[in-house]
Amino acid sequence: MNLHSAEIVDTFAEAFPMWGSRVLITAATPAWAHEAARSMTGFATSVIGCKCEAGIERELAPDETPDGRPGVSALLFAMDREGVGKRLVERVGQCVLTSPTAACFNGVDAEDPVDVGGRLRFFGDGYQASKVLDGQRYWRVPVMEGEFLVQERFGVVEGVAGGNIIMLGRDAESALRAAEAAASAMRAVDGVIMPFPGGIARSGSKVGSRYSALPASTNDALCPTLRGQVEHTEVPPDVEAVFEIVIDGLALEPVREAMRRGLVAAAEAGASYVTAGNYGGNLGPFHIHLRELMP
Amino acid sequence: MTLTLTLREQPDVPLEADVLTPDRLGGAEDIAALELWHGKERTRVGEFFAHSGAGDDVRLEGDLSRVKFVGAGMTAGRLTVAGDVGMHAGAGMRGGELHVEGDAGDWAGAGMRGGKLVVRGTAGSRLGGVYPGERAGMRGGEIVVHGDAGEQAGAGLRRGLIAVAGRVGDAAGLRMLAGTIVALDGLGPRAGAGMRRGSIVTMAPATPLATFVFSCTYRPPFLRLYLRRLRSLGLPVSDDQIGGRYARWCGDGLELRRGEILIREGDG
Numbered sequence: 060m061n062l063h064s065a066e067i068v069d070t071f072a073e074a075f076p077m078w079g080s081r082v083l084i085t086a087a088t089p090a091w092a093h094e095a096a097r098s099m100t101g102f103a104t105s106v107i108g109c110k111c112e113a114g115i116e117r118e119l120a121p122d123e124t125p126d127g128r129p130g131v132s133a134l135l136f137a138m139d140r141e142g143v144g145k146r147l148v149e150r151v152g153q154c155v156l157t158s159p160t161a162a163c164f165n166g167v168d169a170e171d172p173v174d175v176g177g178r179l180r181f182f183g184d185g186y187q188a189s190k191v192l193d194g195q196r197y198w199r200v201p202v203m204e205g206e207f208l209v210q211e212r213f214g215v216v217e218g219v220a221g222g223n224i225i226m227l228g229r230d231a232e233s234a235l236r237a238a239e240a241a242a243s244a245m246r247a248v249d250g251v252i253m254p255f256p257g258g259i260a261r262s263g264s265k266v267g268s269r270y271s272a273l274p275a276s277t278n279d280a281l282c283p284t285l286r287g288q289v290e291h292t293e294v295p296p297d298v299e300a301v302f303e304i305v306i307d308g309l310a311l312e313p314v315r316e317a318m319r320r321g322l323v324a325a326a327e328a329g330a331s332y333v334t335a336g337n338y339g340g341n342l343g344p345f346h347i348h349l350r351e352l353m354p
Numbered sequence: 355m356t357l358t359l360t361l362r363e364q365p366d367v368p369l370e371a372d373v374l375t376p377d378r379l380g381g382a383e384d385i386a387a388l389e390l391w392h393g394k395e396r397t398r399v400g401e402f403f404a405h406s407g408a409g410d411d412v413r414l415e416g417d418l419s420r421v422k423f424v425g426a427g428m429t430a431g432r433l434t435v436a437g438d439v440g441m442h443a444g445a446g447m448r449g450g451e452l453h454v455e456g457d458a459g460d461w462a463g464a465g466m467r468g469g470k471l472v473v474r475g476t477a478g479s480r481l482g483g484v485y486p487g488e489r490a491g492m493r494g495g496e497i498v499v500h501g502d503a504g505e506q507a508g509a510g511l512r513r514g515l516i517a518v519a520g521r522v523g524d525a526a527g528l529r530m531l532a533g534t535i536v537a538l539d540g541l542g543p544r545a546g547a548g549m550r551r552g553s554i555v556t557m558a559p560a561t562p563l564a565t566f567v568f569s570c571t572y573r574p575p576f577l578r579l580y581l582r583r584l585r586s587l588g589l590p591v592s593d594d595q596i597g598g599r600y601a602r603w604c605g606d607g608l609e610l611r612r613g614e615i616l617i618r619e620g621d622g
Contacts (some may be wrong), residue, residue, distance in 0.1 A: 091530075125582075126579055128578070191513060193581060193583060199574075199576050205572045205575070206574060206575055208575035208576050
């Protein structure tokens with residue numbers, strides 16, 4: 060399959076279930092909302108090393124936020140509901156509670172939500188106070204600036220992680236241009252994040268390692284520098300760099316849509332090949348075929 | 355579909371009509387046979403009201419200012435009073451919506467547990483209040499008054515929101531335990547006397563009791579949620595009020611001093 064000058068490999072991305080939440084962070088200015096959101100979603104590229112995957116979904120206009128201030132929505136994913144709850148308590152507590160003017164609200168409705176504000180309230184050392192409005196409880200935690208406002212419960216839904224596309228370029232510059240274009244196109248899709256830096260990973264991994272302590276290691280088949288060393292390279296002769304974009308979403312359809320937009324954008328931006336990562340279909344129940352994403 | 359009851363004649367003495375709820379009326383086989391009290395005499399709905407239609411969207415027409423306990427204890431549905439209503443309207447209600455298009459008498463929403471009570475006119479004293487002998491007054495839900503409210507609004511309030519577009523009379527939030535009272539056009543004297551927790555908010559200048567202590571002037575984040583909610587419910591809340599600065603007075607010092615009175619200040 061070809062799209063523009065790119066060859067689209069007839070393969071599929073293999074995605075798997077992961078639990079996710081949406082956090083709405085507001086602040087006095089968009090800049091401070093972004094600051095808090097960047098901090099909260101930092102060091103969250105992969106569950107393998109970070110216990111969760113998180114990223115900024117999009118900026119929110121004041122009329123889209125609960126308190127009418129500028130905001131940012133962020134998504135956070137972990138392997139189970141409890142994991143999402145723990146990571147939210149840690150990250151909202153360390154990164155949003157501490158951030159000037161920031162407040163924090165739940166952004167997704169779900170049955171059996173996890174307690175976040177109800178845990179963070181103890182920082183108030185007995186001076187915290189709660190408010191119940193329209194059936195939702197909020198906690199007011201006194202801080203040196205004034206008050207930190209956080210919703211008590213956050214919804215957690217079963218989402219989809221591990222959507223991906225892999226872009227191969229004739230050189231490092233063109234491969235990165237294609238990846239940047241793809242990531243930019245994907246950011247327009249609501250309900251997904253690309254958790255790696257700038258949305259792009261240069262270090263795609265394979266499952267396992269020759270070292271028993273490591274659950275994952277470098278994807279040697281896609282490392283151009285190993286083309287002459289490994290037994291089964293997947294790097295064509297005219298390719299010198301490979302980038303991957305991993306997509307996590309609150310549902311399957313947004314992940315598919317992000318992959319579709321990314322695939323088209325990467326091809327338009329000069330990728331030589333676009334492919335996807337899978338594990339032979341044995342790991343995840345969601346198989347997203349690139350063929351079905353072609354325009 | 356709407357069930358409409360029309361008051362045919364004014365009672366000589368007030369009717370006690372806690373049967374006038376969507377729960378009771380909607381489930382009744384014979385609405386006219388439902389019992390109510392006319393003074394000390396037992397009587398029937400059909401003696402005073404004509405009815406038509408069916409359903410749990412109930413409309414009461416006529417001057418009901420001498421009909422007490424309308425909507426008391428209701429749990430669901432919508433009840434509209436097309437005019438004034440007597441004392442204890444919506445008292446102890448747990449759910450549903452009660453809309454009073456005129457004025458409401460004393461004790462409206464007293465002991466309320468949930469649901470929404472909206473009064474387009476004024477409300478009498480002890481709005482959402484506590485009945486003698488009870489440990490707490492209103493324990494949930496929302497009361498929205500578009501006019502003024504009388505004295506002791508929110509007395510004994512434990513949870514929920516009382517919002518008044520006009521002025522609230524003396525001793526608002528008397529001995530309140532928690533919850534929120536918003537008075538957009540000012541408070542009478544002695545607001546928050548004996549309060550333990552909770553918030554009383556006013557947009558007009560006020561002088562708290564001497565047992566309240568000034569903390570600071572700031573922009574309370576939670577208040578933005580409340581004021582936006584009140585605006586969505588039709589109260590005249592301005593952007594300046596939503597984003598404004600408020601003086602925080604903590605009290606009552608005779609109790610826990612965990613409550614607060616928030617008084618809107620100019621930004622100058």
